[in-house]
Amino acid sequence: MTRSRALAVLGSVIGSVLALTACGPKDSPAAPGADPDALVLRVTQGGGYTAPGADLGRLPLVSVYRDGRVITEGPVVAIYPAPAWPNVQVTRLDDDAVTDLVDAALDAGVTATGDLGSPGLADATTTTITLVTAAGTSTREVYALQEGQGDPALTADQAAARTALADLVDRLTGVQGDGESYEPSAVAALAGSYVADPDLARDPVTWPGAPLPGESVAPGIGCTVSAGAQASAVRSAAQDADGLTPWTDGSATWAVTFRPLLPDESGCADLAG
Structure with a gap:
């Protein structure tokens, strides 16, 4: 070197x-x-x-971060619908x-x-x-x-x-190590119109995070960020949900994609597009 x-x-x-x-x-x-x-x-x-x-x-x-953390998405379970919460790993x-x-x-x-x-x-x-x-x-x-x-x-x-x-x-x-689940301090939620699958009905779940749908980031898609205690509540709820779970704020129902923010990210503007 x-x-x-x-x-x-x-x-x-x-x-x-x-x-x-x-x-x-x-x-x-x-x-x-x-x-x-x-x-x-x-x-x-x-x-x-x-x-x-x-x-x-x-x-x-x-x-890869300055303190040696390497953050990747781990293996995804081959089931449908897939888990709502992504398997993010840190080594x-x-x-x-x-x-x-x-x-x-x-x-x-x-x-x-x-x-x-x-x-x-x-x-x-x-x-x-x-x-x-x-x-x-x-x-x-x-x-x-x-x-x-x-x-x-x-x-x-x-x-x-x-x-x-x-x-x-x-x-x-291919970096290998003793990985563990990544716990974000903030979570972005990408919200769009919910379309139910008639063969796989799901009961709506009360949305625990920042108000949906948030700022418009793509046609028909809003983005909102939950931080601190709200981020923990969103993560907990998402871990019990799947990709077909409807989320409701009491006035509307949304399909939500969860995107944990990484250490160098702070908001929706940091997401790839």
């Missing part, structure tokens, strides 16, 4: 001035004074053949492991700007890799990263660059 790359990790949260003057044991992701909630690395996936607004409820594939890495991941992102070309080509595929997903360093935030967007492997429309250089990024994503999403 070179000093410049260690400083890149450090600078992700405590600023380039401190990063450029840091030395010795402070050249680590756990430097005193660092914001533990500051984002270091993130991989998101969006687009593809989805309904309007569907990306809003998607969690990032992986988020903790030590300082060296976080630094190694940032080093890997730099090696994979996340800060590069070369053309990655355009695979001849329709309705594929776009993978976005975000890296935060002392130099700023680098974002690399790749259309059809997995689906486009081996596409003849790609040059050798484009294919090699994509392979390096795909390997990085595999490494990040």
Whole structure:
């Protein structure tokens, strides 16, 4: 690990001035004074053949934070209807492991700007890799990263660059550890019109959070955020519900998608769209 790359990790949260003057044991992701909630690395996936607004409820594939937390969505039970509350897991890495991941992102070309080509595929997903360093935030967007492997429309250089990024994503999403359930301090609720399934009737559940539907974030979809005690009440109610549960505020009935906010997020504007 070179000093410049260690400083890149450090600078992700405590600023380039401190990063450029840091030395010795402070050249680590756990430097005193660092914001533990500051984002270091993130991989998101969006687009593809989805309904309007569907990306809003998607969690990032992986988020790595300054204090070593790695937050991902865990396995989903293969039942219908699916549980209403997503299985969000948090794993903790030590300082060296976080630094190694940032080093890997730099090696994979996340800060590069070369053309990655355009695979001849329709309705594929776009993978976005975000890296935060002392130099700023680098974002690399790749259309059809997995689906486009081996596409003849790609040059050798484009294919090699994509392979390096795909390997990085595999490494990040494959981080293993003693995971535990993530407990958010705030929860976004994406509310839309409720359409009942006549074969799977559900009794309405009283909504325990901030007023629905909230601010408009997509056609027919509102977003509201519950924090503190309300967030705990929403989480508890959602864990007893499924994707077909109707939620009522006494005057209307809503279908709700739950999106726990991550440590670096504060509101509906932070959701992918």
